[in-house]
Amino acid sequence: MSTDAHTGLQLRSLITRSGELQISLQRVPTPEPGPDEVVVRVEAAPLNPSDLGLLIGPADMNTLRASGIAAEPVVTAQIPGKLLRGLSARLDESMPVGNEGAGVVVQAGSSAAAQALLGRTVAMLGGAMYSQYRTLKVQQCLPLPQGTRPAEGASCFVNPLTALSMVEVMRREGHTALVHTAAASNLGQMLNRICLEDGVQLVNIVRKAEQESVLRELGATHVCNSASPAFMDDLTQALTTTGATLAFDAIGGGKLAGQILSCMEMAAVARMKEYSRYGSTTHKQVYIYGMLDPAPTELTRNFGMAWSVGGWLLTPFLQKIGQAEVQKLRERVVAELKTTFASHYSREISLAEALQPEIIAAYSKFSTGEKYLINPSR
Amino acid sequence: MSTDAHTGLQLRSLITRSGELQISLQRVPTPEPGPDEVVVRVEAAPLNPSDLGLLIGPADMNTLRASGIAAEPVVTAQIPGKLLRGLSARLDESMPVGNEGAGVVVQAGSSAAAQALLGRTVAMLGGAMYSQYRTLKVQQCLPLPQGTRPAEGASCFVNPLTALSMVEVMRREGHTALVHTAAASNLGQMLNRICLEDGVQLVNIVRKAEQESVLRELGATHVCNSASPAFMDDLTQALTTTGATLAFDAIGGGKLAGQILSCMEMAAVARMKEYSRYGSTTHKQVYIYGMLDPAPTELTRNFGMAWSVGGWLLTPFLQKIGQAEVQKLRERVVAELKTTFASHYSREISLAEALQPEIIAAYSKFSTGEKYLINPSR
Numbered sequence: 001m002s003t004d005a006h007t008g009l010q011l012r013s014l015i016t017r018s019g020e021l022q023i024s025l026q027r028v029p030t031p032e033p034g035p036d037e038v039v040v041r042v043e044a045a046p047l048n049p050s051d052l053g054l055l056i057g058p059a060d061m062n063t064l065r066a067s068g069i070a071a072e073p074v075v076t077a078q079i080p081g082k083l084l085r086g087l088s089a090r091l092d093e094s095m096p097v098g099n100e101g102a103g104v105v106v107q108a109g110s111s112a113a114a115q116a117l118l119g120r121t122v123a124m125l126g127g128a129m130y131s132q133y134r135t136l137k138v139q140q141c142l143p144l145p146q147g148t149r150p151a152e153g154a155s156c157f158v159n160p161l162t163a164l165s166m167v168e169v170m171r172r173e174g175h176t177a178l179v180h181t182a183a184a185s186n187l188g189q190m191l192n193r194i195c196l197e198d199g200v201q202l203v204n205i206v207r208k209a210e211q212e213s214v215l216r217e218l219g220a221t222h223v224c225n226s227a228s229p230a231f232m233d234d235l236t237q238a239l240t241t242t243g244a245t246l247a248f249d250a251i252g253g254g255k256l257a258g259q260i261l262s263c264m265e266m267a268a269v270a271r272m273k274e275y276s277r278y279g280s281t282t283h284k285q286v287y288i289y290g291m292l293d294p295a296p297t298e299l300t301r302n303f304g305m306a307w308s309v310g311g312w313l314l315t316p317f318l319q320k321i322g323q324a325e326v327q328k329l330r331e332r333v334v335a336e337l338k339t340t341f342a343s344h345y346s347r348e349i350s351l352a353e354a355l356q357p358e359i360i361a362a363y364s365k366f367s368t369g370e371k372y373l374i375n376p377s378r
Numbered sequence: 379m380s381t382d383a384h385t386g387l388q389l390r391s392l393i394t395r396s397g398e399l400q401i402s403l404q405r406v407p408t409p410e411p412g413p414d415e416v417v418v419r420v421e422a423a424p425l426n427p428s429d430l431g432l433l434i435g436p437a438d439m440n441t442l443r444a445s446g447i448a449a450e451p452v453v454t455a456q457i458p459g460k461l462l463r464g465l466s467a468r469l470d471e472s473m474p475v476g477n478e479g480a481g482v483v484v485q486a487g488s489s490a491a492a493q494a495l496l497g498r499t500v501a502m503l504g505g506a507m508y509s510q511y512r513t514l515k516v517q518q519c520l521p522l523p524q525g526t527r528p529a530e531g532a533s534c535f536v537n538p539l540t541a542l543s544m545v546e547v548m549r550r551e552g553h554t555a556l557v558h559t560a561a562a563s564n565l566g567q568m569l570n571r572i573c574l575e576d577g578v579q580l581v582n583i584v585r586k587a588e589q590e591s592v593l594r595e596l597g598a599t600h601v602c603n604s605a606s607p608a609f610m611d612d613l614t615q616a617l618t619t620t621g622a623t624l625a626f627d628a629i630g631g632g633k634l635a636g637q638i639l640s641c642m643e644m645a646a647v648a649r650m651k652e653y654s655r656y657g658s659t660t661h662k663q664v665y666i667y668g669m670l671d672p673a674p675t676e677l678t679r680n681f682g683m684a685w686s687v688g689g690w691l692l693t694p695f696l697q698k699i700g701q702a703e704v705q706k707l708r709e710r711v712v713a714e715l716k717t718t719f720a721s722h723y724s725r726e727i728s729l730a731e732a733l734q735p736e737i738i739a740a741y742s743k744f745s746t747g748e749k750y751l752i753n754p755s756r
Contacts, residue, residue, distance in 0.1 A: 054655045085679055089653035110453075252679060275467030277431045278691055287677070297677040299687075301630060301669065302464055306694070310686030313656055 005039050005106050006134030009351055010378065013055050014089055014094040021059040023355055024092075025072060032134040033109040037137055038117050044154035045101030047354075047363050047372040048341065049250075049290055055097045056364055058083040058294075064357040073355045092337040098129030098374070102153035103146065106133075111305050115136045121148055123156035130351060132376045142330060148337065154373060155186070155343040160333040161326075162289070162314050163191040167200055168321065168329075169312075174284065177201035179239070179260055182292055183223070184211035185314035186343050186371055187250075192220050193340045201242040203235070204221050205256070216245035226256060232263060239267040247286045248312065253293030257286045258300050265303035279304015287312035316330055346370045350378035383408050383417050383484050386510030387729055387754065391433050392472040393465055397457045399437040401733055403450060404472075411487040415515055416495050417470050422532035423507040424721065425732075425741050425750040427668055428630075434474045434742055436461040436672075442735040450732045476507030476752070480531035484511075489717065491516045499526055501534035508729060510754045520708060527717065532751060533564070533721040537712040540667070540692050540703075541569040544626050546699065547580055547690075548708075551663065555579035557617070557625035557638055560670055562589035563600070564721050564749055565628075570598050571718045579620040583634070602617040604634060610641060619644040625664045626690065627746045631671030635664045635687055636723030643681035652687015665690035725731070728756040 007027050012021045033039050047055075059077035062216055068074030085282040102123045102187070108114040122141040128134060144153040165326050170178050180191055183204035195202040203222040204215050215223045222238040224231060238244075245268075247260045261284050268280035284303060299309065318326050333341050353359050363372040385405050392400045411417050425433075437455035441739040446452035457465070480501045486492040500519040506512060522531040548556050558569055561582035573580040574597055582593050593601045599633040601617040602609060615621075623646070625638045639662050646658035662681060667690040677687065696704050711719050731737050732752050 050655075087653075088646075089647060089650060090655075093653065095653075259672070269464075272467060275426075275465075275471065275473075277468075281694070289683075294679075296636070297679060299675040300678070300691075301666070301672075301675060305667075305689035305691045308686055308688030309677075311683035312687075313683045316659070316684070323641065367721065 005041065005109050005133045006298075010132070011055075011097055011130035011351055011354060012257055013057070013097050015057055015079060015091055019080055019081055019084050019093045021057055021077045022074055023055065023076075023360075024068065024074045025351055025355065028131070031135040033107055033114065034134050036114055037109045037135055038114050038141060039107035039133055039135050040103040040122060040124060040141070041106045042103040042124075042129055042131055042134055042184075042376045043150035044103070044348075045098045045374045045376065046155045046158075046345070047053070047374060048099060048158050049292070049306065050153075050158065051097055051099055052364055053341070054095060056360070057087060061361060061364060064360060066357050073352060075355045075357055075360065077108065077372055087211040096128035096131065098131070099127060100125050100155065100157045101129035101134075102150040102156070103134070103377075104150070111138070117141060117143060120144070121150055121153065123153040125157040130354065130374055130376060132351075142334060144337070145334065150181075150343070151348070151373060151375075152337060156330075156333055156337065156341070158314065159187045159190055159343065160341040163187055163194055164329045164332065165314060165317050166191060167194060167198060168325075169287070169317065170200070170246050173246065175244070175246035175285070177203070177242040177244035177246075179203040179205065179244050180250075181205040181226075181247070181256060181260075182207075182250040183220075183263050184208075185250065188215075189218060190341055191250045192218055192374065197340065201244065203238045203244050205260075213339045214340045226259075232259060234261040235260070236266045236335055239263050243267075245282055245284050249286055249288045250290035250334070251293045252288045252291040253295030253297060255300070257288060257297055258303075260286055261307050261309070262300065265307075269303075276304075279306065283307070286310075289313070299313050311365040342370065345373040348373045348375050348378075350374070351376050382718050383419065383511045388506065388510070389433075389475055389729055389732060390472045390505050391435070391475050393435055393457060393469055395469045397459060397462055398739045399435060399455045399457055400452055401454075401738075402446065402452045403432065403733065405728055406509070409513040410489040410611055411485055411492065411513050411628070413487040413489045414492055415487045415513055415750070416483045416492050416519065417485035417502075418481040418502060418512050418514065418695045419484045420479050420481040420502075420512055420754045421528035422481070422726075423476045423752045423754065424536075424723070425486035425752060426477060426536050427670070428536065428743045429475055429477055430742055434738070435465060439739060439742060442738060444733075444735050451730060453733045453735055453738065474506035474509065474552075476509070477505060478503050478533065478535045479507035479532070480514075480528040481512070481755070482528070483519070487514070495519060495521060498522070499528055499531065501531040502624075503535040508732065508752055508754060510729075520712060522530055522715070523712065529723070529726070529751060529753075530715060530720070534708075534715065534719070535719065536692065536713055538563045538719040539567055539696065539707055541565055541572055542710065543692060543695050544569060545572060545576060545621030546703075547665070547695065548578070551624065553622070553624035553663070555581070555620040555622035555624075557583065557622050559583045559604075559625070559634060559638075560585075560628040561634060562586075562592050563628065566593075567596060568719055570596055575718065579622065580621055581616045581622050583613070583638075604637075610637060613638070613641040614644045617641050618648065618679075623643075623660055623662050627664055627666045628668035629738060630666045630669040631675060633676050633678070634682075635666060635675055637686050638664055639681040640678065640685070641687075654682075657684065659684055661685070661753075668690070722749065723751040726751045726753050726756075727753070
């Protein structure tokens with residue numbers, strides 16, 4: 001047993017009833033592990049967009065201020081009043097953050113399964129990962145192959161399982177090809193590698209010319225730039241070629257989701273032999289799974305009646321497909337962790353650095369290709 | 379056999395490649411009935427919003443002009459150039475119009491089923507109903523009880539089956555109450571009667587104070603006026619009371635679909651015990667089945683991730699539930715034709731009147747409560 005694990009620093013996010021966001025580091029006791037639990041010294045935890053929602057909420061980044069003392073830093077920001085209503089369930093409640101991470105098992109409960117993990121490097125899913133120590137159940141840990149560093153296993157769940165699930169959704173809902181937006185992201189690059197391996201046709205939508213090049217260099221066939229004047233024609237052409245009728249959209253706001261449906265419909269109508277006032281009978285689906293653009297989604301409904309736009313989340317999907325299927329996906333992630341599922345981070349920061357206003361301003365920008373890794377043990 | 383049925387007038391809609399809408403009356407031969415077919419003298423056919431899409435298309439109503447001679451009237455209007463692309467499959471093709479109607483069987487094929495209909499008043503589904511005579515299959519006819527006038531049976535399919543299907547969708551998709559927009563329409567009043575009969579809680583959304591009164595007089599409990607400043611609060615209250623998580627929206631454009639989702643989410647979040655950054659896990663569904671407002675749909679996504687907005691059409695739904703289930707719905711319509719499924723028309727017009735510009739301008743306005751009936755035999 002490692003005695004220094006009795007307490008550890010933990011990052012906390014609090015939004016007060018008066019509308020102030022407070023991010024702080026607190027020293028919290030590490031719970032003793034039950035028989036089927038282990039204590040992990042967290043060494044790497046990514047800052048995913050889904051973490052930022054909880055960490056920062058809808059705070060106004062222009063009001064960010066550092067306070068507290070160096071040993072106990074606190075950073076504050078203001079929440080616009082009209083947005084407080086939607087947060088009522090978390091007000092005045094200090095919340096730990098961090099969906100996933102990786103580290104080394106430093107203490108284990110009495111069960112054989114727990115004992116077997118002692119000293120192993122494991123990936124973890126379960127919240128509160130921006131902590132120096134995490135006590136959690138054996139089944140929340142994924143033992144990594146010998147020689148895997150925590151930083152290499154930090155993003156084993158959210159991005160890999162999301163990318164794999166997109167292909168699963170495609171198969172289960174009867175589509176035969178995929179569209180993905182923000183396609184040059186870590187997740188997008190992973191999805192591109194999966195589709196190349198599995199022979200699934202993927203239409204990648206990016207917002208910048210340099211992102212086009214990144215994907216083409218990674219072997220992507222269909223890359224459309226939404227900033228190009230030829231975007232609608234290019235996308236229709238790619239959809240005609242691939243027959244894709246399912247899109248996963250990380251952006252959410254603006255016209256993009258509707259444009260995808262319009263182009264899918266143009267590709268579908270071109271295949272029709274007879275006119276229908278209701279448009280094509282081809283069902284066209286866009287799932288919005290992120291909100292890089294929080295602006296309203298604007299749908300110009302020129303795509304017939306066979307369409308759907310909806311929110312999509314990983315966890316309910318995994319619950320739906322069941323434990324056995326999820327286990328297969330996890331095993332593939334571990335097997336291809338350094339290839340298909342490799343993540344790239346632009347910077348590794350400590351817990352204290354995660355509270356510096358200029359660093360918060362940088363990682364909260366959601367720039368594609370800019371991804372931060374927190375190392376709570378630094 | 380009725381010799382005057384050899385030919386009959388038929389209303390036709392044509393959009394030329396150059397962008398001109400032409401509505402005309404043509405004398406067409408009445409096909410001889412096959413063994414399992416009958417010829418019906420059409421005496422009543424409603425002008426549903428779904429008919430207007432085919433009849434008028436996206437023509438600019440300010441450019442409506444009468445031409446032709448009195449005996450062969452033609453009316454023309456211009457289609458804005460940018461809208462022609464979506465119509466490519468119907469350009470230069472003269473199309474008959476009219477989804478449904480009712481009339482008297484004046485000639486019958488040799489089969490027993492066809493002969494049994496001779497002289498009967500029947501409701502019909504099958505297109506081209508704005509015709510003096512229609513030859514169609516026995517199974518497309520619904521014999522009406524003795525004493526039913528064609529005008530009473532003209533709207534046996536589109537509105538009644540749509541309203542009944544909304545309740546069916548609710549049950550099949552696991553919802554327990556309904557929201558309906560444009561709720562004072564003929565269809566909305568029918569749905570209100572069905573829900574009262576079946577004990578289903580219905581939240582009616584209207585756009586005018588007088589429509590509120592109409593529905594309350596018909597026994598509706600929950601009526602919200604989207605033009606009221608208290609709309610969002612009223613709707614949230616009604617959704618909290620009823621637990622409705624499914625809406626059918628006839629309007630389509632603007633913010634309404636998103637407002638419904640927002641209010642459903644507020645009702646759902648109020649029931650939650652724990653905060654989730656992803657919002658409630660309650661699935662919220664809006665089906666857009668009409669487009670009274672062709673403007674873009676604007677979704678301010680403040681309703682978590684468990685939501686879906688999609689197009690909904692009657693025919694694919696009926697195909698999905700199968701012939702036996704559809705037959706049950708049809709039987710209920712016939713049994714309650716003069717009560718639950720009674721339609722009201724503001725005016726009955728002849729085929730020639732349907733081509734008068736001032737009458738077209740009136741019926742194309744989609745005013746709730748204003749509904750026209752064409753009597754091709756007048």
